Amino acid sequence: MYINEEFKTPVLGEYDLIVVGGGPAGIGTAITAGRKGLKTLLIERYGFLGGTWTAALVNPFFDTETKTGLVKELVDDLKATNSFGAFWNISFSFEAMKKLLDEKVKAAGVDLLFHTTFSSPIMEGDTIKGVVVQNKGGRAAYLSKYVVDCTGDGDVAYSAGAEYVFGNGTNGNPQSMTTMFLLSGVKLRQEKPNELYDLMKKAVDENDTGYNIEFDKPYAIWLPMEDIAVVQLVHIREKNGTDPVSLTEAELEGRKKAYETFEFFKKYIPEFKDAQLIMTAPQIGVRETRHIIGDYVLTKENLLSGATFEDNLGFDVTFNVDIHDDSDKQNCFHVKNYQIPLRSLIVKGKNGLLTAGRCISGDFYAHASFRVTGNCVAMGEGLATAIAMAIEQNTDIRNIYKL
């Protein structure tokens, strides 16, 4: 059954660029665009920036080591306030990241709208002309020359009718989700990042615990703070991050498993005797949903051969393939350093509509590598640079590199 709705929506602004989603890709895009003088609007559904970093309590900051530009700037600024280091020398304080992103987005002259959810694209044929959003003020329209979909799930591109592949592209299953949880009073040795697995194994071998605890890549990730760690362990499988019912079930199941895991830690692992559960993440970490098809689809073969592209975004991906999925035996493997072409961020068949972050055009395996946050920030930076060139040259972004 359907109902018909009629809206008369006020147009509240006009921009060069609208960025939807303020996660690593969104802040990379918006900060760079603002600095390049583009009139930029950043729309974010939560009341803070950082996306999966700060909403799902994800740490550490992967694939930063060879990056220059904004990634290096963020790392250097976090180091300057002793908010970066600890676990594998790349973990960061969540609050320091939030504060830094607030400051950088404002300093770049970006207009920021928190607590605002993307509602629908404004299309003229295959060309996007802006977006309609929903917030406490009701519905509002904003017009722009370009829209970058940094929602992680490709919400804008999907609503605009873009082609996409969901999850692994075979049975449709995405990588599993994870509820991260934050603990204080944890007595593990920082120099032994894999220690949690050994302690859990020992606890199960030596006790009849009665807990059904999973062992899929368990990490207590130290933050650059005294005895504070965020735990990655709980995995929720075969749920759909774009289906509200499935996502609700995943949140409930994830929190339940996090509480059980914490209880198990306290009872059976002496190093957690004094631990306290500070919080579960405000939202479950969704690793994978839609892969929006672009002018080019990055593939596993590109990663294995270390592909380079004339229209590359100005950085190398150095992170390997990392799949959180029991059913895939080949869940971690090495790849050569490779590049991402601008074409993978241009939505196929659409004009003015781009993606950055985990929803760009790549297959299941490529996504399992480029999705980490150093790459998402750098993608946004490279993309905003290309958009600024296109606007300056008064041409379409597809003409920037004549490929």
Ligand SMILES: Cc1cc2nc3c(=O)[nH]c(=O)nc-3n(C[C@H](O)[C@H](O)[C@H](O)COP(=O)(O)OP(=O)(O)OC[C@H]3O[C@@H](n4cnc5c(N)ncnc54)[C@H](O)[C@@H]3O)c2cc1C
């Ligand atoms: C459990 C887990 C562990 C991970 N571990 C690591 C790790 O250790 N290191 C690492 O570097 N990477 C890690 N990753 C991967 C990484 O966090 C993500 O791939 C990355 O954050 C994707 O960035 P993004 O900007 O594309 O999307 P996101 O980080 O998801 O940001 C999307 C933003 O868009 C907003 N948004 C979404 N929809 C809308 C809408 N309709 N309207 C308005 N706003 C919207 C969201 O609120 C969010 O702020 C992990 C991911 C998960 C889930």
